[in-house]
Amino acid sequence: MLPNNKKIYFASDQHFGAPTxxxxxxREQKFVAWLDEVKKDAEAIFLLGDLFDFWFEYKTVVPKGFVRVLGKLAEIRDSGIPIYFFVGNHDLWMNDYFQKELNIPVYLDNEEFTFGGKTFLxxxxxxxxPGDKGYKRMKKVFVHPISKWIYRWLHPDIGMKLAQYLSVKNKLISGSEDVKFLGEENEWLVQYSKRKLETKHYNYLIFGHRHLPMIISVGENSEYVNLGDWIGYFTYxxxxxxxxxxKTFGN
Structure with missing residues (x-):
């Protein structure tokens, strides 16, 4: 059990800033209302990426906007509640703003946690x-230090406008796809979860990115969980x- 009837909360794929x-x-206001609600009994809050539809940190500049979300996260973190942030494909270019300004750790890849005797990936x-080779190749280009160095030399007004256009228009960059269940054998994160369980047991393997809320049994006492999104589902x-x-916020 968690202490004092506390709970662990997970949310993903808010894509604030899109399409405008x-x-x-x-949606940003609704998410802030959710944060206000869950802070009452949160032992910890996990944000699993794509909080913004695009994010890039220059050395002295961060994207304009999102004041209410950032302020609420700062308030909750200052109250002593841990918040963990996982970089998504739309906020790949994070540096240390969250760590320094909000005291929120940022993870670039999967991380293991244990709560209440249960193990989480x-x-x-x-x-x-498996698959998605085009995106995997493009991601390697995006995260390369040279790519970030070149992009940083663009004026922020130009860089942000270009990135926002590509984020919305280019499906390869955004990783977006029709939000429909592909069948367990074709859900690549289900297959990935089953492979991970071949070498180590987890009670829950929790991801975002697919935008489709689902819980699927992938082994004995093991479940793959996709959190959905805050665009059409508002699930967490x-x-x-x-x-x-x-659950769905507002229901």
Whole structure:
């Protein structure tokens, strides 16, 4: 059990800023309301990537906007509640802003955690499993230090506008696909989870990226969990010390 009836919360794929800052603002307000709700009994909060539709940190400049979300995260973290952030494919170019300004650790890949005697493997999920070779090649280019160095020389107004255009328009860059269940044998994160279980047991393997909320048994006492998104589903995961469930905020 978790102490004092506390809970662990998980959310992913908010994509704030898409398709425009104005259009995403109501979603940002809803997410802030969710943070206000869960902070009442949160033992920890996990954000599994793509919080923003695009994020790039110059040495002295960060993207304009998202003040309410960033302020709320700072408030919650300052209250003593741990927050963990996992980089997604839309916020690949994070450096140390979250660590220095918000005291929130940032993870670039999967990480293991244990809560209430249960083991968790947690990550965003992009570039994992079989297939998707085009995106995997492009990701290697994006994360290369030379690519980031070249991009940094663009004026922020130009760089941000270009990135926002590509993020919305280019499916290879965004990793977006039709949000429909492909069947267990074709869900590549399901296959990835089963392969991970061949070498180590996890009770929960939790990812985002697919934008489709689902919980699938992948082994004895092991479940693959995809958190859905905050674009059409407004779903999140909650672990009460005994089991993990997906819930919809506002329902």
């Amino acid at each position: 800052p104005e259009a995403s603002f109501p 947690i990550g965003h999920g992009d570039g994992k499993g 995961g909650v672990f009460d010390g005994e089991k993990l469930e997906l």
